[in-house]
Amino acid sequence: MKNDDVEHWSLKHPEFGLLELFIGEPDALRRIDPDFPTSSKKTDADNSTEPEAQEVAEGDVEDEGASTKEDSEKFLKKLAEKLDDLDKKRQLLVRRDGVTIARYKSLENQKIDLGKSDATVKAGKYGGEMTLSAPYLGWTSNFLDSWMIEVKVKDDEGVVVFDPPEGSRAAKRWEAMEESPFKRWFYPLITGLGKGGWALAVIVLGPLVSKLIAWLLSFLPDWDINIP
Known part of the structure; x- marks a missing residue:
């Protein structure tokens, strides 16, 4: 499913079927799941059209002749982009074989029970069937819960890690680790x-x-x- 406003993680698991996570603002997620809860923030729709702030590459070097004023302006611009990025209320939609099994207001770390094939969440409500034991679908976000680091499935056979979406911060993180x-x-x-x-x-x-x-x-x- 193509949606530029949504970060899409997916894995076709041999036992648990097609598992998908959609990360975005409520209005964008509602285009995938019409029962996703209505946004409580009036500016969500406006913010959803703004480009995502780019990560500052480690080791970036400013032009040798750049003045202090230019450096300051660049720093303030990047800071403003970061603050704007954190202000976006990205939420989470989880589906299994096209059926919604969880909705969350944030990307906070969770583990969803995969042992119940009929587990669903009520229309217009947040929540999911959480668990502490395998089999589960779990994810890890960054310190501020502003972007997803890793998504995985754990069962008795071991752990399967999702490939991060192309162009996502998680993908850039993996590239940096490989280098x-x-x-x-x-x-x-x-x-x-x-x-x-x-x-x-x-x-x-x-x-x-x-x-x-x-x-x-x-x-x-x-x-x-x-x-x-």
């Missing part, structure tokens, strides 16, 4: 750390960073400025 031995182990490491791991790291490292900043500030002179 760099460092990224090949570093990317999965930070992904596997998860939100809980990052929160723990902040709790543990926060005081240390605070002390480091205080130590650096101790080298600055004390200025006594009197303002009349």
Whole structure:
């Protein structure tokens, strides 16, 4: 199914049939599933026509003669694109052999039970048959749940990973991992750390960073400025 507003992940599994994930804004997903819940944000339709912000390539080098002003303008433009991209309310539609089995308001990590072939979700409602054990269809999103990193199926035979859609951020991530031995182990490491791991790291490292900043500030002179 061709829809430029929607990121489409698909896998034809020998046991569980055609599994599909559609990522996009509610209005776009409703063109695939007419029962997808109505958007609660008035600007969703307007935002859905805006181009997706491009990832900044690692190691990009600015023109040698670029001025500080030009650098600043480029930085602000990229920052604005990133903020605009995060503002888009991408949601998730999951189908099995053309039947909707789950709908979610975000791309937050989930595992959908594939053991129930008749599992469906009510028209106009969010939700899905979640599980913690195989067989399941699961996915991993980035830290901000703004784009999909990986989708996989796990059963008693093992794990099958979806090929990321061409041109998607996940596809670019795989390309970067293939080109760099460092990224090949570093990317999965930070992904596997998860939100809980990052929160723990902040709790543990926060005081240390605070002390480091205080130590650096101790080298600055004390200025006594009197303002009349």
